[in-house]
Every structure is written in structure tokens, then in C-alpha cells.
Amino acid sequence: MNKLFLLDGMALAYRAHFALATNPIFTSRGFNTSAVYGFTNTLVDLLRNQKPTHLAVALDTSAPTQRHVDYPEYKAQREAMPEELSAALPYVRRLVEAFNIPVLVMDGYEADDIIGTYALRAEQVTEPEPFTTYMVTPDKDFGQLVSDRTLIYKPGRSGEGVEILGVKEVLEKWGIADVSQVVDILALWGDASDNIPGVPGIGEKTAQKLIAQFGSVEGLLANTAQLKGKQKENVEANRDQALLCKKLATILRDVPIEQDLEALRVRPWDEARLKPLFMELEFNSLGRRLFGEDFRAGRSGTAGMEQSLFTPATGRAASSSVFSSPLAGTTSASRAQAAAIGDDGSGGDLFELGAAARAKAAGQSSQPADASELASDTEGGEGDDGAAFDEGADVVVDSANLLNITQVTHEYSIAATPAERAALLAEMQKQPAVSFDLETTSLDARTCEIVGLAVCWEDHKAAYVPFPQGSARDEEVLELMGAISPATAASAAYHAVVEEFRPFFENAAITKIGHNIKFDYTVLRWHGITVRGPLFDTMLAHSLLEPEQRHGMDYLSEVFLGYTPIPISALIGEKRPATGRGSRSTPQTPQLNIRDVAVAKVAEYAAEDADVAWQLRGKLAPMLTEKHQEKVFFEIECPLLPVLVAMEAEGVTLDTGALSDFSGKLGRNIVALESRIYEIAGAPFNINSTRQLGEVLARVLELTGKTKKTRTGLMATDEATLLSLAGKHEIVQKVLDFREATKLKATYVDALPSAILPKTGRVHTTYNQAVTATGRLNSSDPNLQNIPIRTDQGKEIRRAFVSRGDGWLLLSADYSQIELRIIAALAGDENMRAAFESGMDIHKATAARVYGVEPENVSAEMRRSAKMVNFGIAYGLTAFGLAQRLGIPRKEAAGIISAYFRQYPGISDYMRETIDFARANGFVQTITGRRRYLRNINSSNAMVRGAAERNAINAPIQGTAADMIKIAMTNIQKALEEKRLRSRMILQVHDELVFELAEDEKTEVFALVEDGMKNAIPNLRVPIVVEMGVGRDWLTAH
Template sequence: CFDTETTGIDANDAELVGISFAYEVHKGYYIPIPADQDAARSIVAEFKGILENPKIEKIGQNIKYDCIILKWYGVEVKGALFDTMIAHYLLEPELRHNMDYMAETYLKYKPVSITELIGGKGKPQKTMRDVPVEQVKEYAAEDADITLQLKEYLAPKLEAEGLNALYWEMEAPLVDALVELEYNGVRVDADFLAEYSKEITEQVLELESSIYKTAGAEFNIASPKQVGEVLFDHMKIPYRWRKTKTGQYSTNEEKLAELAHESPIVSDILRHRGLMKLKSTYVDALPKMVNPKTGRIHSSFNQALAATGRLSSNNPNLQNIPIRTPEGAKVREAFVPRNKDFVLLAADYSQIELRLIAEISGDEAMLEAFGKGQDIHSATAARVFGVPYEEVTKEQRYRAKTVNFSIIYGAGSTNLSRQLDIKRAEAKELIDNYFAQYQGLQRYMKETVDNARKLGYVKTLKGRRRYLRDINSRNAVIRGHAERNAINTPIQGTAADLIKLAMVNIHQAFQEAGFRSKMILQVHDELVFDAHREELDTIKPLIEEKMKTALPGLKVPILVGMGVGENWLEAH
């Protein structure tokens, strides 16, 4: 078991301060590492034999971090990886997975807190380099020892719960793939973003003058309180909700979207908010995230956060780039190849969640539509509205698409009526017609909720579990939320398992072939590659094949879309 002490939480930007080891419980060893990089490398090299030996299992807590740190010091950690954080995540996806929590819960032991050494949030923080070695060694050696003890507690639990295959075939090898992916990073075009920032500022100023003109006065558009007063007191737009606890009007996005037809000022305010968020969160923030050592952004991917099994990312959060608006999509134009020998290649699963709901529910009508290669939204429209497939209108397809996704996410008639701007009775009729056509889907939803009530959990096709402790709650709102999770988790979770397995298989194939091309991003159902121009013809069919066959034995055909371009938007 090993652990690294460093100067920061960004593995691609921190310096090594020390390494701790434990190979029997209640004993830990700490090796301080000097600040001088040459001296540091020569000390780390002493442990290369153990760390790079593929026959020796490596144990860690959030081991991906330690592997990336050591990669910067010339060590490629090899061998089976047992990560206590991920093991616990598979066993209890909804709980916390930090070491202190697990030590107190399972070992009944309270470890030395890092805040005792370097200070907490809000205080002037030191780095581990500033803490005397005598203090660091106690903390660091204890970390390694506790992680080893947690491994001994968690490993038998994985086996007992039937989660061994999921851990060793998917999550553990995914750590290797993510180490490589995060270390590689992605280049962004700072000049493009600087220009785009100016463009957005101009659009914002135009919107502001339009908003002030309609309102008849200037006010702070960023203040929800002032927006509420202008819209509902001054302009007398009807407000039909409860006020907030502090007696203010609620002006969140959902409420304003419902009022968009009342006055053009509402759409202008929503657009203003969207542009300001885009500018501050991405356009102006991305250049500041570029690592000075590499000239690239190294987003961090979290394997133990979303209870469905999906990966999430931060610094930056790539999942939240608002790609549905043209302004949001344009942010992707800033992501570019590492140099002129490369292009960006994007590969994404087509309508994967709908394909998987057809697979998991076994609904014959859905399976038939996918089997014929039909567009599922048009096929749904044809069935629900009773028209031939070839005669489905754009409006009918749009409605069917909205219903398809509403059903997956458990939205009722109220929600659907709001989304489609139709009466609730009309929305209810749409849903009834939908289930009359897709009876297998309705049966699946009922059976899944019934089983979840009995077992207390649901599973993905690969056996990932999510516990639903509120499924039998007496509170209808809480119970309804758990029921929606019961229906949705097997679908979202299987989609997560599918792309994770694809990443593992692609990573291993790239390693074996020694390609110069690199996997650099994973966002929702899409993988992005820095593809070497000379390797394009070889890797395109390989990526497609690995993505399609990641979950063998499915009845539903899996489709993968691919694009190549000089930036991510072009490739998408």
C-alpha cells in the first residue's frame, strides 16, 4: 500500500513531498522527498522496481492521483490497483468515500486530520512542504496503514456482494485509462477565447440596453431581487408562485422560462444570464486553467461521485458546457489538437439511453424500430399520432422526442405540459397513448419499482447497484424521487458501464499498438481523441468497434457517430 504527500490537490501541478508505504497492518514507513527536482527523481527511482512491477498489487485511496504524481517523476505504476475509495463507492454509492469517514465508520478510528497540519478552508493554508517532517511522517504513515486496513475490510465485502467482476474488469482498469487521459490533457486556444470574450461582452451590452429600454429604467440584472421587482411590481407581469422564505419573488430559470411569452424582456434576461455564466465559467476561466508546464488543460475525472456510475469532471467541469445553445457550443471551438500533426476525433453513442431502455425493458415495438434502423423519435410519433412513418411532421417528431426523454426521466403530465406548452389533459393523453404503444416499457417500469421495494436496490446490466433507501417512504415526494431513480438508474448506469468498458478496451488497444494518438476527454456519451493524422485510418474503425462491442450480447444495435476536425466543435 502506498500514498504520496504533495504540495497541492492538482496532480498535474503539485510537487512530491514524500511517499509512505505499508505492507502489514499497524506499521507505516515514510520517505521524505527533497524540493530539488533532480534529487527527488533519484530518490523516487529507488522505488521504481516495486512500483513498476506488474506482479505486485498496489493499494491506495484515490490511487489515480498518486499514479499521476509519480508519472511526473518518471514512474509508471503497474500491477493490479486496489482503490479503497472506488471499492467503497461500488458497495455504497450514495455515501461518502473519503478516508477519514471510512476509518471512523468501519475501523472505529479517527485519523489525524490534514487540516491540523496545513489549516482548513478560510485560514492561510500551508503546504505539506512547510510542515516539519516529524509531523508529516505520523500523518503520512498512518494514511498508508489505514488504507491497508480498509482494503482488508472492503475486499471481502466486494466478493460477498458479487461486485468483484465489476471492480476488476471495469473500475480498476479504468483508473489506468484515466491516469493517461488526465496526464495527456487537452490544448485550448487562448487567443480564440479572448476574442470570443469580447464578442460576448458586445452581445451582453446590446441585451442590457434592450432590457433597460423595455423596463423604462436601469437596474442590476444580476440581482434576482431587482429583477423580481421590475418584472412583477413595475411591469405587472403576473406572478403565480409562492414567494421565497425572505418574501422575495423567485426568478429562477424555470419560472422565467414559463413567463417568456409575457414580454420580450423575460427572454432577454434569460439570455443575459446565460451569456454571463458562459463568459465567467468557461470563456474567461479556461485560459486560467492552462497548466504552465504543458500548455494544456488537465480536467480531473471523478470515478466515485455520481450514484448512477457516470463519470464527472471538474477544473473544468466539461459535462456542464451548455452545448444546446449556439453560444455554448462555440466554446468547443476553443479545444484544439496538441500540434499540427494531430486532429481531434470525436466519437459518440447515438441515442444510447433510448437504445438501452429498449434492451432492458425488452419492449418489442422499440426493439423493432431500432432493429429496422428507424429514427426512434419519428417511429414513436408514427405510433402515438397514428400516422405513417414517412409522413411524420417536424412538430410531431419534436413532441415524440420530448415524451421519449420525459418518460426515461420520470416526468409526469404536469412537467410534459410545461415542456410542450400544452394543456395538462393533452399531456396526459399523450403519455397514455405512448404507453399503449410501448406496453413492454410500462411493464418494465412497474416491475422495476416493485422489485426495488422488495430488494432496496436496482442494478445495471453489469451488476452495478444503487441502493434506494427511500423507496418505501411515507412521504410521497421523497418516495416519488426514489421511484424515478429506480427506473432511470439501470438505464443511465448501463450507459455509464458501456462507455467505461469502451474506454478500458480502447486504452488497452492503444497501449498494445503503441499509437501516438491519445484519448483526451470523456463527456456524457462521447469520447474525444488527439488523433495523429497518420493513424486516423487505423484508429477510426478500432474505436468504433470497441465502442459498439463493449457490452456483448445486446439485442439492440449500438450506433456510434464519428467526426474529425481542427477543433472539438468541427469534430462534433
């Protein structure tokens, strides 16, 4: 069978360029190679893994096509091609030609048409060998061409695999009966990327419904009598437009291009042309893949950066391995639990960060939805061509050079009998440090059962202890701080083995090593065991060394050990896709529970995990010293981990009755808002549809052409746009109120009760230490840091968080304006420090200085402006941004900022000096020494460099605030335990700590908490203020 691959060259280059828009790849001369690298990487992977017999790249030309003649606005909405992409495209073509791959172009036709034509030609070949054609493209409209022998090949991105779509997948994706109906859907729905307008008022779902009913656009137009109301009116009024849109969306299959299929046969690449191109583009890792390890492009002046990105351990090649001995007849091994990979609760903002946190821990990408956020916690990396297609400049490892369990000599044993377990425990108790990992029945640390324990204290040697199956733990009463009483014989046997290893876990003389070890600590906590002694978490260590990268064990193992661990799917099968509309209905083999897997396989998997963690510690520990991060690691992050475990176990009580009442109130408010919006609009419509809402608002407001538009030409309906129009008409504010109410109800009020753990009747969040680049803690499952506080309705949610009962209160302790105080400390600005020392309202004091008036004459508007500058300056606030936020002319905003810097010259000096330091050293650091690496700080791209500069200014401020509250938490927890107080720390939300306070301990705890927070980082030379309050609920306390 012949395999023909037709590449949509322009689409792939665009995709690569914009995938790296905030994290571009540059040569040492400052040339942006993102598009060229991404395209080449896709091409090389395709050649290596798919082994095509025939291959070609189709490109567009600048000549107009018949579509432009028929519809002059076709693709007219597209912005001009970015300069850097335009400069890169000639290299794409040169590379294709150097690979000896035919380039297919023809004036008057698009690449889509050329691909469609050759796909049809290939389908018509039956002898001597038929073709299977793969259309390599990310574009959805190619679905119309799919057949049994013509498929869509979508290259993977951000760690995802390749997706191949055939007839079945296209039909399911589009909800149609025949692939030819793809163009009918696009004709009605429109295609924003090509500026095909579609029929007004018809979105994707409506288009699918109509085509399912009438078969085609023509069938719909012939039966408009069956339609009703506005829909009928829209379809009949846009009859010609619907037919035109179908023509525009139809890919041609009869392009008169001369090359025959034989001309597309794969030929050897031209090394004499290709190698110099790779050297010019500085494609080092790709060059080594194609031309061998001796290939070097050379990078004058960037060796330091390249070493940081590609040899992070000790300067050795990333593919070198400590698993270097050949396998000598041993069987395979396996790794313990896949560090918290799984579906999040799909509960919107309340639960969604759980996915991000778990993805980060598991080594997946967890980019923010909008990487351009001013205060983003991400900073890209530039350097060698190996930079990954996501925020973080991950090291790209050549998989061909990685070893696995079958190639490495190892000694993994099983201790199953009481005598074997006793002998193993005796040896464990003699060791100064032991790596351990728990295998569990699920990723819910609070309810799972332990399947086994793996331990290691020597390279390539590990042991595994299988645990007997206990009774269902959800039928047992869990006592958080005490032992669990077994209820059945099975449970007794299970807990007996757990108890056998209690002496090891509680031995404070032994250092415990693991990867994402907090999960294991939490599991043990819910089994009545508090792990003691020093710890070393390899995930936390790497998060300090390379904050922007992934921190999953598999990723670290490949980078630092040159070794690929066994995937969990090898034991329990692949994770099944979520069911629902658009999901594939192919029968799936259910994932096994790890209890169902043979003990020998689990033992290999778990022992390998403990072994890898042990070896990673050997690699990462010296790096912590080399990068001066050992103090942050051992004095801040590691001591905090058991504190977080204890806080999570405590949980917080939720007043579900109050939430239920509030839900009813919100529901009634939503109905009233909906009714009023319909009344103003003149007819019901889908308020949640951005298309329909944009059409209604544009009509009601009679807006001019200056209003922000979407790519399809409709009025933008994002929050910022609506806020700017809120005073123009009642409907805008009603829509904003509707959105707030519906989000509060669905995301928080109705979702929070589902987070209550039945066994405790309390909500238990999870805190993540290795998610943000600045060191800020992250809360997930549920995300209690996202509970809204800015609006009166949002505040009501906090009222539902209550103390446990009589004799108990909630205590809120909140740092006052901590980031501003840290700015004053870092900058050493005497005027700002004096303002804080006087105890005056800092925003009023700033306004008085900026506007040159006495404090008592500061107006509310003056204070608002000063507050905006005070808080915005650390996030790179510009005159343009201030003007937009305050609704004032840009010149006036620029004057305010200039006056600000005149009054606080130390702030201006701090910003300039910090950026200079970052440019010289490639990183900035907090007062405590935590580093943030800024690989784009010297970028030739002004936008990318500007983002890095903003991060340079902000990271020491946010990072110091993060470290400060972490130190405070550890010190306060220690004091509470030493004094044997019943009061407990239960929540951390940004700069606030929440405690469950025994009323009779109020005076002592108040003093203890205030002292712990104020003196977390001594000698700041700026007074630290902690605002404290108590109440029966969180809102009252705050």
C-alpha cells in the same frame, strides 16, 4: 461562571425536519422522526460537550402576538406546517420534559422574545456568579441581542462544527458599528422568513450602506434630503412601513414570565420517562450513547436495513475496532495527505464541481443545490436514528468509542539512508500486495513535489521514506512520458530517490493498494513513472458498496476500523478562512507547508495512512464479493483508473485567441442587451438583482396574481418562469439572452484560459470515479463536461478546443441515443427494438405509433412530443410535467403517455417490475451488476417514495450507459497502446469520447474506436450506433 443555554425549540425542530426532507428518518411503523431526532441530537451534544449549568427550551404558541395585530401579514406567507412535522412536535416537548428541562411558553409572545427576556435577566446577574448566555438558534435576527455575555450558538450541520457568534462576529457579518443596528438593517432590507417587507428597492448591501451612513432608520428618515432619485422616492413613500418593520424585527426583552433563573438550573434527566420514549421513537444509537451498549429499541421487520446502515462491514458493531491492542509506550503516528481537500477555483460552473468531487473524496457532503431534481444522482436513506443530515445515509459513529494513535500498538519506522531505503525496497519487491501513499507539497498532482512515501503490508506495521527537497518544479521541463532531467544538485538528489522506487511502482506482479490512489498515480505520472500491476482503491470499493455515503478515509476508518486517524491540521494547522467581505479578521496562524513539519511527525501521519488503507482493503474486499460487486470493481473501475490518469496527462489544446475574440463579441452583446433592457424598463437597474428584476418585470408585463411568486411576494425570476413568459414581451427574452451571455463570458470564455498549465500549454481536467451514485464519471478543475452545447453561443466555446497542430485532428465519437437503446434492451420491448433495428429516427417512429399516422405524416410538433416522452420516461415524467414542457392541457399529455405505453408495453412492464424488485431487495442494478441502494423505496412519505421509484427506474439505465463507456475507454486505450499508435484519447463528456488523431492513423483509429464502443457490452439485442466526426476543432468534429 454560570452557563445558560436557551434553545429556540421550534426553529431547531423546523431545521431538523427540512434538513432531512429528502432523506427522512422513519420508525418501523412509518412515523417520521426527523425533527425529533435532529432536535434531540443537538440537545444531547450540547449537554455532553458544553456542560451547561442552566438550560431551557422556548416554544411558540398558536396565539397571536402584537406583531400580528400591528401587521396582519406578519408570517402570513408561510405554508401550513407539514403534517409529519406537526405530528412530531408533541414528541419534542415530551422529550424536553423527560430531560427535566423547563419549557418556556407564553401566549402573546414568541420564543424569540422569551429568549431575549431571559438573556437580559442573566446579564443583570453579577453575584454570586455571573452568567454567560448562549442563544441556541439558526435565526439571524438574534444578532441584535448579542453582548459580551450573550452569544449566539449555531449548531453545526452536514459535518460542520458549532459556530459561536459574539459582538465582533455579528458586527463583521452585518457590516455595522453596533449590534442594535441589526434591526435597522432588517427594517430596510426586510426578512423573508417572517414576511417583513422592508423598503422597496433596498437590498442587504444598500441597507448596510444607509445604516452605516445615517446610523439608524430614524436617522435615515430624518435625512432623506441627502438621498437621490428612486431611492429617495422609495424611502419617503415608505416612511411608516420602515418604522413598522423595525418594530416587527425588534425582539422584546420584557416578557412578564414568572420562572426565575434558578428554575432553569440543569437537573438529572428522568430515565424512567426518557428511556421508553427513546424506545418508542427507535433512537438506537442515541439510546446507546445515553443508556449504554445494552440499549435496544427493537425494529420488527427492519433488521436487514439497520444492519446495512449501521454495521456495513461484516455485521459487527460499527464502533468495534481492529486497532484493539492497548498502546505500550509507543509514540503517535500520522496519516498521509488529506485526499484533495481545498478551495475550488470559484469559477462558477466550470470549476465548482471540483469542490464537490474533492469533498466527496474527502468524505464531506456534496449535496446538489436542489435535491428535488428529477434526474438527481442522489438517493437518501431511511432507517435508524443515526442517518446523517445529508444525502447518503452515512453511518453515525459514536466518537466516544473511537480509538486513536495514542491507544494502539503500532510499529512505524523511517527509512532515510540509502541502505535503509534499499533494504526496504528489497522487502517491498517480495510482497504480493503493498499499500502505499505519497506525501506531497500540494494537492496539485501535476506540479507538486513528493515529500515522502509510506508503505504497509501488515496490520499496524508501516515504513516511511522521506524524500530530499528538490528544486522548484515549476522551473523544470516536464516530459509527460519520459524521465525528468534534474537541473540542480538538490533536484538530482530528489529525483535519485524517486528513481530508487521506480522498480516497485513498475512491478506488474505487485498489487498496489491505496485510498484515492489515482492522485498518487497522477503524481508519479508527472514524475515520469507509470504505475503497473493490479490495484485496489479503497475509495472506489466503498463507492460501489455504499454509493450514497461519503468515501473519505477518515470516515471509513471510523466506520470499519473504529479508529480516528490523525487530522492534517495536527501537522500544518487549520485551514484559513477565505478573505473578503464578511469574513473574520482575527489574525490566523498560517498553515505550514508539510515540508516545514518535523520528519518524525510526517512519518507517523503518512505511515498511519498506508496502514489504514491496508486494513480497509481487508474489510472491503470480502464485502465486494458478498454484494456481488467484485466484477464491477476489478473489471470496470480499477482498469479504468490508469486510463483516466493517462487521459488527464494528455490534456487538450485551447485556442486562446479565439476565446479572446469571442469574449469581446460577448461583451459587446452584453452591453447592447443591457441598454435595450434599460430602455424597455424606463430606467437603469441591477439586472442581476432578482428583487429589482422581479419588480421591473411585474410592472412592464402587468402580470396577474397567478404568476409564480417568491416567498417575499415578488415575481419569480428563475429560468423556468422566464422561459414560460418569453413570448409575452421582448424584455423577458432579452433578460434570458443577457443571462446566457454573461454566464458564458464569466464562467467559460474568460475562465478557461486560466486553466492552461504553463508547462504544457494545454488544459488538463480531472476525472472523478466516486462522485455520482449512478457510476457516471465527473469532470472537475475545470469541468469540461459542462461546456454548453444547446445554443449557438455555447457551441462556439467548443470551437476553441483544437488539435495540437499540423498533422493532427480531433475525432469525436458519440453514442447515439444510448439511454433509449438501453431502455429497449432492459425492457425487451419488441416495438422499440424494431424501430432501432430499422434505422428509423426513433422519435419519428414513436410519434407515428403514438399518434397513429404514417412516419412521413409526422409533424415537427408530434416528433417533439414523442422526443419529450422518450427521454423523460426514464426520469419519471408525469402528465403534469409533460403538459408544462409542451404547453398543452394535462388531459392531452396524459393521453400521449397512455398511448406511448400502449405502443411500448415492455417499457411499462419494465418500470413496474423494476420498482417491485427494488421494494423487495432494496436495490436495483445495471446490466453489468452495479447496484444502487434505495433505502426510501418503501417510505410512507409519498414524495420521498416517489423519488426513490424514479431513481429505481433510472439508475439501471444511466448506470449501464456509464459502465458501457467506461468499458469502451479501457478497451480502446489498451488497443491504442498495443498497436503503438500515436493517437490518444483526451476527453470523455457524457456519452462522447474525444481523441487527438494523427491524420495518417485515421482509418485504423476509426475502426478501433467504433468497435470498442459498439461492443463494450455485447449481446444487448439492440443495435448500438456510434456517430463519428473529425475536424481541427471540437465543434467541427462533433
